[in-house]
Every structure is written in C-alpha cells, then in structure tokens.
Amino acid sequence: MSQPSLATVRGVAELRAQVRAWKAAGQSVALIPTMGALHEGHLSLIRLGRQRADRTVASIFVNPKQFAPHEDFDAYPRGEAHDAELLASVGCDLLYAPTGAAMYAPGFATAIQVGGVSEPLEGAARPQFFGGVATVVAKLLIQAEPDVAVFGEKDYQQLRVIQRLARDLDLPVEILGAPTARDADGVALSSRNAYLTPAERAAAVALPRALAEAARAVAAGGRVDSVEAAAVTALAAAGFGPIDYVEVREAGDLSRLGPGPIGAASARILAAAKLGKTRLIDNMAVG
Amino acid sequence: MSQPSLATVRGVAELRAQVRAWKAAGQSVALIPTMGALHEGHLSLIRLGRQRADRTVASIFVNPKQFAPHEDFDAYPRGEAHDAELLASVGCDLLYAPTGAAMYAPGFATAIQVGGVSEPLEGAARPQFFGGVATVVAKLLIQAEPDVAVFGEKDYQQLRVIQRLARDLDLPVEILGAPTARDADGVALSSRNAYLTPAERAAAVALPRALAEAARAVAAGGRVDSVEAAAVTALAAAGFGPIDYVEVREAGDLSRLGPGPIGAASARILAAAKLGKTRLIDNMAVG
Numbered sequence: 001m002s003q004p005s006l007a008t009v010r011g012v013a014e015l016r017a018q019v020r021a022w023k024a025a026g027q028s029v030a031l032i033p034t035m036g037a038l039h040e041g042h043l044s045l046i047r048l049g050r051q052r053a054d055r056t057v058a059s060i061f062v063n064p065k066q067f068a069p070h071e072d073f074d075a076y077p078r079g080e081a082h083d084a085e086l087l088a089s090v091g092c093d094l095l096y097a098p099t100g101a102a103m104y105a106p107g108f109a110t111a112i113q114v115g116g117v118s119e120p121l122e123g124a125a126r127p128q129f130f131g132g133v134a135t136v137v138a139k140l141l142i143q144a145e146p147d148v149a150v151f152g153e154k155d156y157q158q159l160r161v162i163q164r165l166a167r168d169l170d171l172p173v174e175i176l177g178a179p180t181a182r183d184a185d186g187v188a189l190s191s192r193n194a195y196l197t198p199a200e201r202a203a204a205v206a207l208p209r210a211l212a213e214a215a216r217a218v219a220a221g222g223r224v225d226s227v228e229a230a231a232v233t234a235l236a237a238a239g240f241g242p243i244d245y246v247e248v249r250e251a252g253d254l255s256r257l258g259p260g261p262i263g264a265a266s267a268r269i270l271a272a273a274k275l276g277k278t279r280l281i282d283n284m285a286v287g
Numbered sequence: 288m289s290q291p292s293l294a295t296v297r298g299v300a301e302l303r304a305q306v307r308a309w310k311a312a313g314q315s316v317a318l319i320p321t322m323g324a325l326h327e328g329h330l331s332l333i334r335l336g337r338q339r340a341d342r343t344v345a346s347i348f349v350n351p352k353q354f355a356p357h358e359d360f361d362a363y364p365r366g367e368a369h370d371a372e373l374l375a376s377v378g379c380d381l382l383y384a385p386t387g388a389a390m391y392a393p394g395f396a397t398a399i400q401v402g403g404v405s406e407p408l409e410g411a412a413r414p415q416f417f418g419g420v421a422t423v424v425a426k427l428l429i430q431a432e433p434d435v436a437v438f439g440e441k442d443y444q445q446l447r448v449i450q451r452l453a454r455d456l457d458l459p460v461e462i463l464g465a466p467t468a469r470d471a472d473g474v475a476l477s478s479r480n481a482y483l484t485p486a487e488r489a490a491a492v493a494l495p496r497a498l499a500e501a502a503r504a505v506a507a508g509g510r511v512d513s514v515e516a517a518a519v520t521a522l523a524a525a526g527f528g529p530i531d532y533v534e535v536r537e538a539g540d541l542s543r544l545g546p547g548p549i550g551a552a553s554a555r556i557l558a559a560a561k562l563g564k565t566r567l568i569d570n571m572a573v574g
Contacts, residue, residue, distance in 0.1 A: 012457055
C-alpha cells in the first residue's frame with residue numbers, strides 16, 4: 001500500500017512561511033525534533049503532538065555539536081526517505097530537514113549552556129552533549145515557532161534541560177514529555193539499539209529490569225545507596241560495563257537523593273552503561 | 288508643559304499581548320533595549336525606530352549579568368519616571384520595564400556566549416560583559432518579538448555581537464545600528480558621563496579628537512601601529528589612563544588590521560580608557 005507523501009522543507013524561510021500560514025488560519029503547531037533513524041518511539045511523539053496541536057512538524061537533523069570527536073556522529077544511522085514514509089504513516093504534516101550548512105553557517109559562533117540540571121549524569125559522562133543540545137534546540141524552536149514541542153522521556157535529563165532552557169529564554173512554547181516506548185520485553189526503543197548484536201539485544205533486558213526493581217525498592221522505603229548498588233551488580237552480571245551511573249535523583253532538577261530512603265520526594269532513577277560497544281541509557285519514575 | 292503619559296508594562300505576557308495586537312493589525316514593531324538613564328543618544332535610537340517601524344517599544348533593564356562584582360551595577364544611574372517622560376516626548380509607544388526577579392527567576396541557569404567578535408577589546412577588558420549582554424538581549428528579543436531592534440554604534444562591538452547572535456539563533460528580527468550622538472564638542476553621549484567632574488568633562492574631548500585624527504591618518508594610508516601609538520600618546524597627554532585599547536579593526540568581524548596600512552579594508556577605530564574613575568569608550572569609522 002503506498003504511503004501518502006510528506007511535504008519537506010530545508011530552509012528556515014519555507015518552514016516559517018508554512019507554520020505562520022497555519023497559525024494565521026487559527027491552527028496550533030507541534031514540533032517534534034529528532035535526529036532521524038526513526039522508530040516507534042519517535043512515532044509515539046508524533047502521535048502525542050497530533051493530540052496536542054492541529055499540525056505537527058518533525059525535524060530531522062543529526063546535530064554535530066552534540067557529538068564529541070570520539071563519538072558516533074559519522075556512523076549515526078541516516079535514512080531520510082524511510083523516515084519520511086514513517087512520519088507520513090502517522091499523519092505528520094511537514095518534515096523540516098535542514099542541511100548542516102544552513103544550521104551552522106560559516107562564522108557561526110554562538111553557544112548556549114544550561115547550568116544545574118545539565119551537569120550530572122549525561123553532562124558528566126558527555127561534557128559537550130547538553131551544550132550542543134541546548135544550542136540546536138533553541139535554534140529549532142526559534143526557527144519553527146511551535147506552540148508545543150515534544151521530547152521523549154527516554155532522554156529524561158535532556159527533557160529537563162530543554163524545559164529549563166525554554167523557561168529561561170522565555171520561548172513561547174510548551175515543552176511536553178512523552179512516555180518511553182518499549183519493546184515487548186521492556187527494552188527502551190533507541191536508534192542505537194541497531195548497533196547491538198543479537199546476544200547483546202537479549203542481554204539488554206537487564207537494564208529495564210534492574211531499573212524497575214530499583215524503583216520498586218526505593219518506593220518501598222529502601223535505602224538509595226543499597227538499591228543503586230544492587231542495580232549495578234545486576235547490570236554487571238548481565239554483561240554491562242563499564243557502568244557510567246545508576247542514580248536516584250529528584251525528578252525535577254535532578255539533584256541527588258539518598259543515601260538513605262527518599263521519604264516523600266518525587267524521584268527518578270536513571271542509568272547509563274555500555275553493552276559491548278554500544279552505550280545504552282534508560283530511566284524510570286519512582287513510585 | 289505636561290508630557291503625554293507612556294504606557295508601561297512589567298511582564299512578558301502583557302508585553303507580548305500588546306506587540307501581537309499591533310502585529311495582528313498589520314503594524315511593524317521596533318524594540319530599543321536600554322539600561323535607562325536616558326539621554327539624547329537613546330532618543331535618537333527611538334527616532335530611528337519610529338522611522339523603521341509603525342510602533343516603538345523601549346525597554347529599561349539594568350542587567351546585573353553584564354556587570355562584574357567590582358563594576359558600577361549598584362551606582363548605575365536609575366530614574367524611570369524621568370526616562371518615561373523623555374520616551375513619551377519623542378513618541379515612543381510603550382515602555383517595558385521588567386523587574387530583576389521577572390528576568391531571572393529563581394533557578395535561572397542559562398547562559399549564551401558569542402565567540403569570535405566578542406573576544407577582543409571590551410571582551411578582553413570585561414570578561415563577563417558580552418555573555419551577560421548576549422543572554423539578556425536574546426531574552427528581550429524573544430520576549431518582545433520585534434521586527435527590528437535598534438542599538439547604538441556608540442557600543443560598536445556590542446552591536447556586532449548582537450548581529451552575530453541574532454543571525455546564529457535565527458531570531459526573526461533585523462538588528463539596526465544608529466550613529467553615535469555627540470555633544471557639540473564631539474564627546475559621545477553616555478550615561479556614564481554623569482560621573483565626570485567638570486574638569487574631566489572638559490578633558491574628555493581628547494577622546495573623539497584622537498579617534499578622528501587617527502581615522503583620518505589611517506584612511507590617508509598611514510601605518511596602523513604608528514597611528515594607534517600617536518592616539519595613545521594624545522590620550523595620555525590629556526589625562527586619560529590607564530588606556531585599555533586604541534585599535535584599528537576590520538569593521539565587520541573586528542579582526543585585527545595592521546601593523547601597516549590597511550589598504551582597501553573596511554575599518555573601525557575603537558578606544559577605551561579611564562578618565563579619573565570613569566571608564567569611557569568611543570569609536571569611529573575609518574574613511
């Protein structure tokens with residue numbers, strides 16, 4: 001069955017003309033920024049965007065500024081034609097796929113840093129990451145002028161950084177988080193899962209299992225330090241390593257909780273670890 | 288004679304409601320960001336705004352983020368009622384005067400840096416300055432959503448930094464520079480001139496004279512190094528000191544020119560020096 005084709009724009013002027021035309025007609029607009037390599041997780045963001053706005057725009061841009069030199073920028077999976085088919089299949093209205101030269105013209109010299117919530121966890125493991133994310137997301141939000149923008153809770157710290165960024169810069173947009181989409185065995189969907197061998201993919205189930213068990217134990221009044229240690233042990237036993245972090249944090253600003261029980265705090269448990277050559281991240285709400 | 292009163296808003300929501308109402312009625316909007324302590328120089332920016340847009344909004348906000356701890360944030364002159372009268376007298380339509388708490392709410396954590404053009408001159412003398420300027424100007428532009436924004440060439444490097452910022456972040460605004468307003472003797476108008484003693488004010492004329500002579504000499508084919516040295520000598524003889532810089536730079540990106548003649552380059556000569564306790568800056572086009 002043939003899919004409907006998806007309108008695609010590559011320049012800011014074209015993008016704004018379409019978004020402003022929709023707004024002038026009284027329609028609200030949702031932006032879903034992605035790096036492509038789309039899977040069901042991304043499509044769930046499009047669906048949430050469609051629930052919350054009249055029109056949805058997906059962007060695909062593999063942002064070089066959020067990769068360190070040793071990371072997988074060149075190898076990151078790309079396939080715009082297939083991505084466009086998937087977006088059309090769930091009713092996305094427009095694809096914005098800018099070129100690198102259009103996003104970062106010669107002489108580009110501006111960097112945005114979000115302190116605090118960006119500093120631990122992924123910020124400590126990947127020092128360049130959130131600066132690159134904040135800069136490109138600010139640009140995309142300013143370019144597209146959406147009413148709402150949707151980001152996955154899979155990248156929970158990123159969601160919190162972007163909410164802080166939008167509030168601090170007074171961007172006229174609501175930042176929505178969408179629940180993590182998971183395979184039947186509980187493994188969070190991720191473009192980087194494509195790097196896993198079949199054996200690694202089977203072992204990956206230990207990550208959501210360890211987090212779910214840890215979240216249950218913390219919610220039941222367990223000590224943060226012993227729960228985190230048990231999760232690390234479980235991940236190592238399943239073949240993960242090195243383990244960057246397994247940490248229980250306050251759900252809003254990601255400040256540290258523990259080492260004892262969390263009491264009435266709203267909490268999130270977050271983890272990052274390598275499985276073979278692939279670095280996986282996941283997180284879950286506590287309680 | 289009584290002045291017309293000036294509508295004043297203190298919150299982003301009120302500001303946006305007014306600007307969007309004007310835009311919905313087909314009117315264009317100019318923003319003129321200031322730190323108050325208004326003088327004829329600021330009023331010339333309002334007049335340029337009125338020439339280029341249907342409505343003009345002036346903002347007054349003494350931005351703590353662009354002052355270092357030893358600088359004059361607390362002493363910086365403030366007088367909103369008088370400023371509002373001056374704005375009304377030249378036909379400004381709206382004053383936006385946010386509180387510090389509204390601009391930087393608890394938990395504020397975002398910083399914007401513009402590399403390159405912000406690094407020499409004022410950036411070297413005041414390491415905190417342009418980061419603070421870029422952050423507050425980005426916020427004001429995002430808050431007010433103007434079609435054009437006007438900045439004085441008196442702060443020439445700041446103008447270039449803001450043009451770079453607006454281009455890099457894709458802000459949908461045209462950044463206009465307005466010629467420096469000067470007293471009859473040539474001294475550039477500045478809120479900080481209020482700090483000068485009468486004797487210092489008389490001596491201050493050496494700054495525009497030295498720059499005008501230097502600009503003439505460079506345009507006539509003189510060597511940059513000897514022209515700069517002569518200007519430094521003239522300023523020191525007039526009682527200026529220490530002299531932070533007197534430099535001939537490329538007019539667009541402020542890269543270094545010289546030490547020989549500049550040939551066909553488009554150039555600006557910029558200076559900063561203390562006169563007693565007051566730090567003065569000025570600049571002029573070459574040719």
